[in-house]
Amino acid sequence: MSRNNMSLSLFFFNPQGDYRFSWRHPEAPTREIFGLPFYVKLVQQAEAAKFDAVFIADHVAVWDSAASGLKHYANARLEPITLISALAAVTQSIGLMATASTSYNEPFNLARYFASLDHLSNGRVAWNIVTSWLEEEAANYGATGVAKHSDRYARATEFITVVKRLWDSWEDDALLFDKATGAFADPAKIHTLNHVGEDFNVRGPLNVPRSPQGYPVLAQAGSSESGKNLAAAHADFHFCLLKTVEEGLAYRADFNRRLASNGRLPSDFKIIAGVLPVVLVDETEAERRQALVDSLIIDELAIDLVSSYTRIDLSGLSPDEPLPPLPDSADFDGIRTELELIKQYDSTLTIRELGRRLVNSSNTWLVIGSAEHVAERLSELYEAGAVDGYNLMFPLLPNDFDRFTESVVPLLQARGVFRTEYEPGTLRDRLGLKRPPNSFLTQTLS
Template identity: 55%
Template sequence: MKREDMILGAFFFNPQGDHRMSWRHPNAPGTSVFGIEYFRSLAQMLETACIDALFVADHVAAWDTYESNIAHYANARLEPVTLLSALSAVTQNLGLIGTVSTSYSEPYNTARMFASLDHLSDGRAAWNVVTSGMNEEAMNFGRDANVDHAVRYERAAEYLEVARSLWDSWEDGAVLLDKASGRFADPARVHRVNHEGAHFKVRGPLNVPRSPQGYPVIVQAGSSESGRNLATRYADLHFTRCSNVDEGLNYRRDMNDRLAVQGRTPDSFKILPGIQPIVAISSEKALEKREMLETLVPDRMSVDMVSSWCGVDLSALPVDGPLPDLPDEARYDGQRTNLARMQAYKAKNLSIRDIGRILANEGGTHVMAGTATAIADEMEAWFKSGLCDGFNLMFSQLPDDCVAFVTSVVPELQRRGLMQTRYRSGTLRDKLGLARPGNQIGAFA
């Protein structure tokens, strides 16, 4: 199914914003970011603007390996599904995308959580599937270092197969609640999964009936070879990064080819590149905003960020010198998409300091900075080129940058007919133009 207007998701990497040091901004909120009122106000503002979804990112560890003392533990955050469950009670249409790692959780628990969120939200749940690439995360789950990259993606694929089977273990209409006969459910429509694979052994059935969407919307963001293959096999939404139209069109062609191998059509797979919108009354004022954020980043923090992205401790090297030899991507067990970006920066002969500032201020995401009209122009050009189905909005500093986008760019996009002015009816899948999956177990029972 095709949507003619943009899909827009608001991405919250940290509760104060996507800039690593946004918590130091003079306007940044304090400990209110650990309470429901802060997120309620943001979620309801997004819903008033007809933004499609709120996407809550996650790590299952604190940053404390490379990051300098000023940034230690700066990724403290609430657990996404808990937060989104609370927000489901104070919103009516906003999609609720939560991150859960397939490396450090179990498919039964995850399938149950998202089925529950889908019921509670009347069909607005979405799962951002990640495989986790930080050693700090591995150390919280009985390991000394990260899981091998290939194993992580093999586990993720099997994990998704198990989750889908569990969501299918109850057919539509299985719940009877027949008080006269005493039959709670039709046993012919409830099925054991009996999965036994390389990574999981799961009996089933799930103890939550089939939810409004059948499956929550599946979201994935990895752009490595393994990530692209996993996405085109399982995902409904795909978040990526690109810096220009040609790069984005090449990426789209590659993903369309992979979709064809899976027997899927491009309309079943929505690509949303991440952009960082910085709204100001002029391009000069937008540049001032960016430069102000740069002043919040100590050089030591920049070095530590580069170390984290490339998996090499750079603390003893000259900050104005080049990157050293980097790990071989084929044998790298961290986040290979990040390593590929480091290799691209190395090819440009950028210094460690310069790369660190790029990561702290942009995170590798394309910046669209300037007036509301200029940002809308660039978004329109990308969208109409066919490279994407919408955008993943990554705000440097919350709530200010989100407020500026909602109050100035959104009306301009709506005036041009590029963005919805009211929500479509139905579940999140219906709103995004995605089909409800059929029940694979029930079809063959």
């Protein structure tokens, strides 16, 4: 990815938009979010705008530990790998990023899924790596509770290591298809792993040859210390929450140190900030829009969200009093990133007020105003080197996305910070990321 090509990804947190109550908007889609045409239209529109990728978030459970979750926000969604498989057939250039958890999958299965998709899409696939933290998710896989934070990341590290070795188990030129001699492949260039570890025993090799990108692009979003260390060791893309040039430059400097300790270069790693971009049609729209968004919130669920993120039972407290003391991050087994964000809010906020802020996409950067204002703010951080691009988390789909592609993308192109045509090659090529060497060959050379 050259410095005149800001990376832009269309993010699906909820199919109707990034707010938890986006589904209540009068113009929001309903049952069509479970059909392919809804996604085809949006993703083909993103491809026409020359976005790098579409990014599908995921959980592997409905959020029903609180009754309000099941009634007001059951979190129902299509399975991401299945969805991007369908989208690969109706697109040509845009990257396809699916979330998959290291907590409740097996390395061989995920390695095979993503390698297969990378072949089918001609090298356009990315894996967003997550560790699962919901109690409901654990219960769906026979676990009595969520594993400790440190254990989740230890498993993730071993999981990713095994997946990479499986992707490497076929050398690039292992396939022969020599019809005269009957040699389908060269056995000397196909490797077993014989991995025996703490969580996994995997023989290998994979039964899919090495894919066009070598490895699909690897993305990660955890901003705890464990999450950052995992990203510095393995990820190509790191999603984070930043709002200023100063924050971004400090964040990048920290990661450059972590990358160096893993023998990696800054060019091996892209920092992508989450942003809620809202283009207003006139100066009076902001107030009307905020009033509508506020009217969609159901306080019961907002308060339950605070309880879920903090792991504090708030049922006996008044929603109009401040939060009790928060747990220490070092001993916390939920999402530490969200806990730290909550700690940054004004301590005088009531539980209700805090919940309402969390419902509206937590602490994600909101850039709202004219198309010129949105383009200028996004360009500012990018041109300063604070970020390599943005994960676009549109509050309302498809309306906010429509306005962005129609009015902001042409301005970014005119400023020379975003492409007008796709570059040739794979997603990894377009992002300026090297094709990873085969670890079996580098091991032999060393």
